[in-house]
Amino acid sequence: MDYRDASDETPHRVPVPTQKPFHHTLSLNLKETFMPDDPFRQFRNQSPYRRFILAIQYLIPIFEWAPNYTFSFLKSDVLAGITIASVAIPQGISYAKLANLPPILGLYSNFVPPLVYAVMGTSRDLAIGNFAVASLLLASLLVKEVSPTENPLLYINLALTSTFFAGIFQAALGILRLGFLVDLLSHSAIVGYMSGAATVVSLQQLKGIMGLKDFTTETDVVSVMKSVFTQTHHWKWEAVVLGCVFLFLILFTRYLSQLNKKFFWFAAAAPLTSIILASLAVYLSRADKHGVQVIGELKKGLNPLSFSSLTFDDKYLMISIKTGIIIGIISLAEGIAAGRSFAFFKNYNIDGNKEMIAFGLMNLAGSVTSCFLTTGPFSRAAVNYNAGCKTAMSNIVMAIAVMLTLLLLTPLFFYTPLAVLSAIIVGAMIGLVDYKATIHLWKVDKIDFFTCIGAYLGVVFGSVEIGLLIAVTISMLRLLFFVGRPRTMLLGKIPDSTIFRRMDQYPGAHSIPGVIVLRIDAPILFPNASYLKERVTRWINEEEEKMVLKGHPELQYLIIDMGAVSSMDTSGVNMMSEIKNNIEIRGLKLVLANPGSEVLKKLKMSQILEKIGAEWIYLTVSEAVEACKYLIESCNGGSTIAENYIDDSATSISDDIV
Numbered sequence: 001m002d003y004r005d006a007s008d009e010t011p012h013r014v015p016v017p018t019q020k021p022f023h024h025t026l027s028l029n030l031k032e033t034f035m036p037d038d039p040f041r042q043f044r045n046q047s048p049y050r051r052f053i054l055a056i057q058y059l060i061p062i063f064e065w066a067p068n069y070t071f072s073f074l075k076s077d078v079l080a081g082i083t084i085a086s087v088a089i090p091q092g093i094s095y096a097k098l099a100n101l102p103p104i105l106g107l108y109s110n111f112v113p114p115l116v117y118a119v120m121g122t123s124r125d126l127a128i129g130n131f132a133v134a135s136l137l138l139a140s141l142l143v144k145e146v147s148p149t150e151n152p153l154l155y156i157n158l159a160l161t162s163t164f165f166a167g168i169f170q171a172a173l174g175i176l177r178l179g180f181l182v183d184l185l186s187h188s189a190i191v192g193y194m195s196g197a198a199t200v201v202s203l204q205q206l207k208g209i210m211g212l213k214d215f216t217t218e219t220d221v222v223s224v225m226k227s228v229f230t231q232t233h234h235w236k237w238e239a240v241v242l243g244c245v246f247l248f249l250i251l252f253t254r255y256l257s258q259l260n261k262k263f264f265w266f267a268a269a270a271p272l273t274s275i276i277l278a279s280l281a282v283y284l285s286r287a288d289k290h291g292v293q294v295i296g297e298l299k300k301g302l303n304p305l306s307f308s309s310l311t312f313d314d315k316y317l318m319i320s321i322k323t324g325i326i327i328g329i330i331s332l333a334e335g336i337a338a339g340r341s342f343a344f345f346k347n348y349n350i351d352g353n354k355e356m357i358a359f360g361l362m363n364l365a366g367s368v369t370s371c372f373l374t375t376g377p378f379s380r381a382a383v384n385y386n387a388g389c390k391t392a393m394s395n396i397v398m399a400i401a402v403m404l405t406l407l408l409l410t411p412l413f414f415y416t417p418l419a420v421l422s423a424i425i426v427g428a429m430i431g432l433v434d435y436k437a438t439i440h441l442w443k444v445d446k447i448d449f450f451t452c453i454g455a456y457l458g459v460v461f462g463s464v465e466i467g468l469l470i471a472v473t474i475s476m477l478r479l480l481f482f483v484g485r486p487r488t489m490l491l492g493k494i495p496d497s498t499i500f501r502r503m504d505q506y507p508g509a510h511s512i513p514g515v516i517v518l519r520i521d522a523p524i525l526f527p528n529a530s531y532l533k534e535r536v537t538r539w540i541n542e543e544e545e546k547m548v549l550k551g552h553p554e555l556q557y558l559i560i561d562m563g564a565v566s567s568m569d570t571s572g573v574n575m576m577s578e579i580k581n582n583i584e585i586r587g588l589k590l591v592l593a594n595p596g597s598e599v600l601k602k603l604k605m606s607q608i609l610e611k612i613g614a615e616w617i618y619l620t621v622s623e624a625v626e627a628c629k630y631l632i633e634s635c636n637g638g639s640t641i642a643e644n645y646i647d648d649s650a651t652s653i654s655d656d657i658v
Helices: 022-034 048-059 062-068 071-098 103-108 112-120 132-142 152-175 179-184 187-204 221-229 237-259 261-285 314-346 352-367 378-386 393-413 418-430 435-444 446-461 464-484 529-550 570-585 597-605 608-612 621-637 639-649
Strands: 488-493 500-502 515-520 557-561 589-593
Touching: 048 062, 062 112, 071 103, 071 132, 071 261, 071 378, 071 393, 071 418, 103 393, 112 352, 112 393, 132 152, 132 187, 132 314, 132 418, 132 464, 152 314, 152 352, 187 221, 187 314, 187 418, 187 435, 187 446, 187 464, 221 446, 237 261, 237 418, 261 378, 261 393, 261 418, 314 352, 314 378, 314 464, 435 446, 446 464, 488 529, 500 621, 515 529, 515 621, 529 557, 529 570, 557 621, 570 589, 570 597, 570 608, 589 621, 597 608
Parallel strands: 515 557, 557 589
Antiparallel strands: 488 500, 488 515
16 A cells, blocks of 8 residues: 655554465564574575585684684783683682582593684683582582492592583584573573572582581581581681681782772782692691691593493483583573673674584583583683683683693692682682672662572572572563563653653653553463453543543543554454453444554454454554544534545555455
């Protein structure tokens, strides 16, 4: 149909789009869901050779940036790689202890996975390594099935098997382009969960700082504090002094780095410096002979193959799969969030699905080379970013530094006290307790705040699994709440304009006598169809009562602004039919304004459009109101005038319905 000229005062009508075949619509929806980035667009109009090159670059991202790599980039990446290695080595050892695994596995985990990620990853800033929260989660899930002290070999095998399943799960999400599932964890839930896990991890380090040998396997704060204060007679003052001194050093250097970015190197070097100084202190004072626990001997050599260590026994298969999926989700959420954050700072894009494939492949490779779960922790990515990294080559440099450590330097860690490892973990965890984000949530959105607090309390007073369950449950419930109970609002006209806005937000907006204008702010689907029907009826009842009190004419028209209704299912179609029937019994006429193409197609196919009348569908609320006002004012002139207005004022939409 032809629209009228903009100067024409007559209303414009909304054309109904041509119905397309089902398979065409389905393919478009699937493409938009799973491939919104259209990854194949770069292959169009290219020669076969060029397509082959682009395919290699798409599948293996290192071939995309390596041809343009420069010596200037190399200098920056070498400096950044050495810097993150100084963080990765002490953290790897510490997080292995946190997961109840031999410390050498922490070093192994910082060698192979970073190499895989450098080849397959799309982020320039992520630094790959172990993640404290995932390490704690791994330990808390496996320790319920197998004791790491009574059966250490089986425990290690289950940790590697869980990492194997985490890799399969992560890679499958990326290959199937299901990355949007990770986004179902809301930001507020992640903030609360991470803060709670960081609190629990920090409290558990009291075991190392106090020099305790026996400690609870529970993670809740009550059990941890009870275990600490019922063993006061076992506290080792030497360990307490070492732990507190080096914790102060780590926190002080971090404080300096926050005051001035030039002091960033102090904070980056603090963990490795602490290990060196503490090891020297223990060696010179022989404190290991007086109750200070040390790491002990670490084997020289690179990662041994561990494929034969993977355990697929029926007795432990389900716990390995369950643990793998849970730690896989948490590590994905951390790694992708960190990658996106630093990509935003540097104004480049990362491919979420490729990232999941990269994470999955590096954990698969790690599980068969004696590594436990790795990801791209935010804290380590921040070190890499601030150290001036240019590409993922910094991960290769870090891996080389770890390789040299494994080949030459592991004996030097013999006298490293566990108290200092605990101090390093606490120093890293304090930064994850994001109280500023929690305060911000309180100011901006109270529901998000309580979501955050619920996840935090679940972790701290329950367990990391309970906290994760609460975080996921609250996120899902909130999503269902907004889908099932969408907003509806009464619109009024802004004075001296043709604009209609919410009357509760704009006090100057006024209603139109004889007309009620409602806006539905969500798709109309089966979870909310009944609610919306009841809500629309209630709005009509309330507005009629106001009309009577003010002495205004009775309602004659219900205008529904459909601009925000992006889709509608059969329950929504039935709801519109029921609303039309119900209000016609009360003497009202249903008018629709600005319905979308998908909604119009559903109304047309269900023949509801014929019942409403195509002439009662308008492009804007203003035009719909003007038409209704004209009809109300013309009612004394008879129905012929009104019908002539409808027929002559604009070309009817029915002309387009073929």
